[in-house]
Amino acid sequence: MKAIRVHKFGLEHPMRLDEVEDPQPQEGEILVRSHAIGAHPVDVVIRAALHPFHKNFTPPYIPGPEAAGEVIAIGPGASGFRMGQRVCGRCVGGSYAEKVRMSTSWAMGLPDSYTYAEGAGIVVQFITAWNALVIQAEAGPGETVLVHGGAGGVGMATVQLAKIMGCRVLATAGSKDKCALCQRLGADQAINYREEDFAERSLELTGGRGVDVIVDPAADVNLAKDVDAIRTGGRIVVLGTAKALDEKASFAVQRTLLKDARILCMSMPNLIPRLPDLMRRLYPLVAKNHFQVPICREMALAEANAAHELLWSGGHHGKLILKP
Numbered sequence: 178m179k180a181i182r183v184h185k186f187g188l189e190h191p192m193r194l195d196e197v198e199d200p201q202p203q204e205g206e207i208l209v210r211s212h213a214i215g216a217h218p219v220d221v222v223i224r225a226a227l228h229p230f231h232k233n234f235t236p237p238y239i240p241g242p243e244a245a246g247e248v249i250a251i252g253p254g255a256s257g258f259r260m261g262q263r264v265c266g267r268c269v270g271g272s273y274a275e276k277v278r279m280s281t282s283w284a285m286g287l288p289d290s291y292t293y294a295e296g297a298g299i300v301v302q303f304i305t306a307w308n309a310l311v312i313q314a315e316a317g318p319g320e321t322v323l324v325h326g327g328a329g330g331v332g333m334a335t336v337q338l339a340k341i342m343g344c345r346v347l348a349t350a351g352s353k354d355k356c357a358l359c360q361r362l363g364a365d366q367a368i369n370y371r372e373e374d375f376a377e378r379s380l381e382l383t384g385g386r387g388v389d390v391i392v393d394p395a396a397d398v399n400l401a402k403d404v405d406a407i408r409t410g411g412r413i414v415v416l417g418t419a420k421a422l423d424e425k426a427s428f429a430v431q432r433t434l435l436k437d438a439r440i441l442c443m444s445m446p447n448l449i450p451r452l453p454d455l456m457r458r459l460y461p462l463v464a465k466n467h468f469q470v471p472i473c474r475e476m477a478l479a480e481a482n483a484a485h486e487l488l489w490s491g492g493h494h495g496k497l498i499l500k501p
């Protein structure tokens with residue numbers, strides 16, 4: 178099969194479209210003919226060797242965590258899936274390829290109402306949003322949630338999940354168009370963080386009380402102001418840093434401790450033991466609600482280098498999809 182591989186860390190070294198051996202599904206896995214691949218900004222940062230996870234990869238490797246397609250083989254001990262079924266999920270051993278392996282605990286049937294491209298933007302995004310809102314922040318109906326980067330991959334999922342949970346949603350985004358997208362996704366108010374002070378605006382919008390929960394994918398830049406925007410007893414969930422570098426953040430300690438504010442951090446690998454249960458809970462929501470998965474662009478798999486340039490520039494919104 179054809180696959181994109183990283184042969185050397187560093188963005189100055191282009192990835193190559195290689196002919197490689199077909200993967201074989203292992204214990205508890207399915208093999209999927211991919212129709213759409215979700216390209217993630219973190220793939221670029223790992224390739225640039227700027228993310229701590231890059232140590233988990235040895236070139237040449239196939240990048241990417243996520244895809245959607247049809248089941249073409251079922252590995253030993255794998256149950257719950259049938260040949261030809263439309264599925265989406267997180268991949269084992271890379272997703273930038275014509276055929277991908279998925280662990281059954283990270284895969285779900287793709288309801289007919291979703292395209293494959295939409296399917297390639299569901300599992301990682303909504304599981305991350307679930308972890309942030311339900312497991313970490315324990316957000317409840319009636320609470321106000323501030324979602325930073327509401328037009329991003331995880332952001333679009335967090336906005337929609339928070340709405341379904343009965344929360345009021347404020348979302349930040351870096352342009353007028355992205356603010357409009359946040360509102361189409363259900364955000365009650367959108368704040369252009371390049372033009373307005375999000376902390377002041379959040380206080381204004383909550384009558385000076387502050388928001389109950391903040392979900393932050395750019396905590397290196399935002400944390401100092403998050404603690405101004407949060408209410409007493411509020412929760413700030415740290416998802417990542419603006420360019421996913423191992424950046425530092427500082428905040429006013431005394432002012433924050435006076436608020437009994439909680440700063441919660443989360444990482445996807447720590448969720449693995451809980452995945453089968455989380456996927457069982459996520460599937461009915463995905464099937465019932467028809468979540469929007471805004472697709473910013475679809476590009477051929479062979480154009481993966483150009484896709485990485487776009488992701489690195491931050492010029493995308495929602496999901497960028499590669500088509501094998």
Ligand SMILES: NC(=O)c1ccc[n+]([C@@H]2O[C@H](COP(=O)([O-])OP(=O)(O)OC[C@H]3O[C@@H](n4cnc5c(N)ncnc54)[C@H](OP(=O)(O)O)[C@@H]3O)[C@@H](O)[C@H]2O)c1
Nearest residue numbers: 218325326329330331350351394395416417418443444445
């Ligand atoms: N901890 C975990 O378990 C976990 C899991 C998945 C992803 N992540 C992390 O979550 C982050 C987002 O991932 P993604 O796939 O959703 O990437 P993405 O689509 O590129 O989204 C990044 C978002 O960050 C926003 N942003 C950047 N600077 C900002 C600022 N100063 N203020 C507010 N928002 C800002 C961007 O907003 P604009 O585009 O509007 O500027 C964009 O929406 C990454 O750091 C990723 O590594 C963490």
